[in-house]
Amino acid sequence: MAKLGIESYLGSYLLSSTYETLGIVAVMGPATIYNAAFIEHLILVLSPAFEEILQRLTEPV
Template structure:
């Protein structure tokens, strides 16, 4: 599918990154279980160094995201629902991808969560249905710049089909 391309940079993974991407492919083909999305989020966090990872499902009215996994420092936190309006997630849904390497909180002053968590950097990628309709997002956030954002996007891209399949089964 066309959206599964690295967006804003020329990127060729190194040997260590190739090994991580191979492990991601193995994970995406692994048998499903109740904590599968949390396992994927933990894998993303571990291999990108992102402080926060969110895997979220878009509401039927397409105005909210309900987190299926909300993880901080590889610890799963309580899920919650938040409005898209005025957030970088709104941009990710509209443009299929959103990356703010720094100063994301000031760029979205109405997003109080970004302020409260002191988020500096944001990377969000859309999840799509079989009909290429938005169904959710995978988001990385950090209090510092996300290291190697091109690799992070590539990793999310590899894991997106498995996440999308889980969302489809939840619906």
């Protein structure tokens, strides 16, 4: 990540409705994340939408 200039990151894993790992979501930046609580809240609020989309993409057609 240093080659990309990333100094800090916050992330969380994404789960399916059966609690299988679908992936991760992360916020990365070139400097210290000073408002980490806000970023953590943002990830918490948006994760269900990401999980739903990823679950639909991974379900058989």
